[in-house]
Amino acid sequence: MSAFNVAKFGGTSVANFEAMSRCAELIENNPNTKLIVSSACSGVTNLLVELANGVQDEKRRQVVIEQLEDIHYAVIDKLADPLATEQAVASLLKSVASAAEAASFQSSDKLTDHMVAYGERMSTHLLTQILKERGVSAVRFNIREIMRTDSAYGKAEPELDTISKLAQEKLVPLCQKHVVVTQGFIGADIEGNTTTFGRGGSDYSAALIAEAVAAEGLEIWTDVPGIYTTDPRIVPKAAPIPEISFSEASEMANFGAKILHPSTLVPALRHGIPVFVGSSKEPEKGGTWIRQEVESSPLFRALALRCNQTMITLRSPNMFQAYGFLAEVFKILAKYKISVDLITTSEVSVSLTLDQTNTSGGAPELPAEAQKELEELCIVEVEQNLCLVALIGNNMSECKGYAKKVFSTLEDYNLRMICYGASPHNLCFLVRSNDSRRAVQDLHRELFELRE
Ligand code: ADP
Ligand code: ASP
Ligand code: MG
Numbered sequence: 001m002s003a004f005n006v007a008k009f010g011g012t013s014v015a016n017f018e019a020m021s022r023c024a025e026l027i028e029n030n031p032n033t034k035l036i037v038s039s040a041c042s043g044v045t046n047l048l049v050e051l052a053n054g055v056q057d058e059k060r061r062q063v064v065i066e067q068l069e070d071i072h073y074a075v076i077d078k079l080a081d082p083l084a085t086e087q088a089v090a091s092l093l094k095s096v097a098s099a100a101e102a103a104s105f106q107s108s109d110k111l112t113d114h115m116v117a118y119g120e121r122m123s124t125h126l127l128t129q130i131l132k133e134r135g136v137s138a139v140r141f142n143i144r145e146i147m148r149t150d151s152a153y154g155k156a157e158p159e160l161d162t163i164s165k166l167a168q169e170k171l172v173p174l175c176q177k178h179v180v181v182t183q184g185f186i187g188a189d190i191e192g193n194t195t196t197f198g199r200g201g202s203d204y205s206a207a208l209i210a211e212a213v214a215a216e217g218l219e220i221w222t223d224v225p226g227i228y229t230t231d232p233r234i235v236p237k238a239a240p241i242p243e244i245s246f247s248e249a250s251e252m253a254n255f256g257a258k259i260l261h262p263s264t265l266v267p268a269l270r271h272g273i274p275v276f277v278g279s280s281k282e283p284e285k286g287g288t289w290i291r292q293e294v295e296s297s298p299l300f301r302a303l304a305l306r307c308n309q310t311m312i313t314l315r316s317p318n319m320f321q322a323y324g325f326l327a328e329v330f331k332i333l334a335k336y337k338i339s340v341d342l343i344t345t346s347e348v349s350v351s352l353t354l355d356q357t358n359t360s361g362g363a364p365e366l367p368a369e370a371q372k373e374l375e376e377l378c379i380v381e382v383e384q385n386l387c388l389v390a391l392i393g394n395n396m397s398e399c400k401g402y403a404k405k406v407f408s409t410l411e412d413y414n415l416r417m418i419c420y421g422a423s424p425h426n427l428c429f430l431v432r433s434n435d436s437r438r439a440v441q442d443l444h445r446e447l448f449e450l451r452e
Contacts, residue, residue, distance in 0.1 A: 008206035031312020040119025120183035147187035154358030226288035255390035315376035
């Protein structure tokens with residue numbers, strides 16, 4: 001085991017000079033933290049995604065480039081010795097401008113990954129220089145040298161053995177002598193093309209890196225002091241959770257709690273690496289420890305909300321007592337690499353939601369060719385503007401009566417695709433987007449705030 005921690009700083013934690021200086025202070029105060037994984041500065045990835053999706057209007061492209069310049073130069077202007085950093089960032093911004101022009105002719109997932117990676121490539125130049133100017137022996141490391149993935153642009157899968165081998169060779173020795181600053185979110189395929197892990201992917205990067213270097217601990221520094229009973233931006237009365245199990249936190253992340261990328265805890269769990277989530281702005285407030293063994297396992301732990309859901313309903317009278325209908329459906333979905341998330345069935349219909357978005361954003365789409373093939377089999381309805389609400393807890397399938405409480409709280413809502421009983425850890429359903437925040441607020445009040 002490497003006797004050091006990996007720390008990941010999210011977009012708001014590296015939003016500007018002051019925020020980055022707070023990160024630097026945290027790093028200085030914890031000599032055990034040797035490997036820093038940084039996101040792009042807040043707002044930068046959204047701007048890069050806009051450019052990567054193809055902006056026809058040259059003036060608009062210019063405006064976006066200027067916004068990117070403003071964010072990064074505001075930090076450079078506060079450096080004591082800005083020259084090398086300024087040159088590096090200027091050259092990266094120049095490349096962004098020419099890639100944006102190319103994307104205005106033809107965008108692609110490959111080009112999108114190439115473009116969005118500039119966010120993390122720039123922020124790590126800034127953070128490294130800030131650390132150096134404070135007297136820390138910091139070096140910037142290009143994570144694409146070790147973060148080998150497949151070529152599934154926008155939603156890449158890591159190649160664990162290669163990552164581990166390269167990390168032991170190139171990264172671990174560097175961490176013995178320096179504080180190493182590297183990029184979250186991005187990797188490279190075998191041909192050296194840049195790939196990404198999907199939006200919010202820096203958490204996953206940090207966990208993969210922690211696994212590859214066999215770190216002692218993983219720190220996720222963000223803009224809230226830990227994991228709460230639900231998103232505190234939706235419910236201000238949400239309560240912080242001091243300690244939570246890997247399985248509960250994984251359910252939360254999978255069901256959309258934005259605080260962690262869904263895959264984050266997989267590598268940490270594989271290696272039993274404890275994870276801490278805290279606020280880089282208010283570290284004194286403490287945070288949440290995610291561990292294998294925890295002291296309490298309450299019936300209700302948290303509520304998660306994931307929006308941008310696409311629901312497909314397939315109806316066919318032939319489904320009734322027929323063999324192989326679902327097999328046919330899944331054969332078509334597999335052919336078009338469509339990953340299914342939730343599923344409910346009746347005798348004549350099956351409803352499913354499509355798996356979450358990749359780096360380009362938006363609600364997942366059913367490809368037109370796949371829809372055509374499905375329509376040869378059955379009637380296909382596609383609905384959007386839906387959100388998934390998940391109630392996460394422990395031993396829920398063994399507890400009587402709680403479903404009544406949930407559904408009576410939500411009796412005025414139109415609930416769809418209720419999944420109940422398949423997992424002892426969750427109950428989930430879809431609601432219309434417009435109702436989703438209120439549904440979470442009502443449920444939180446009933447299940448978490450009125451508890452003795
Ligand atoms: P970062 O840029 O640091 O990765 P994110 O915006 O991705 O930060 O994640 C932090 C945000 O996650 C918080 O500001 C909060 O709005 C949201 N969030 C969603 N669910 C929860 C939860 N259960 N507890 C805390 N924060 C949550
Ligand atoms: N910068 C990327 C994003 O905004 C990755 C991350 O911040 O985790 O999605
Ligand atoms: Mg995030």
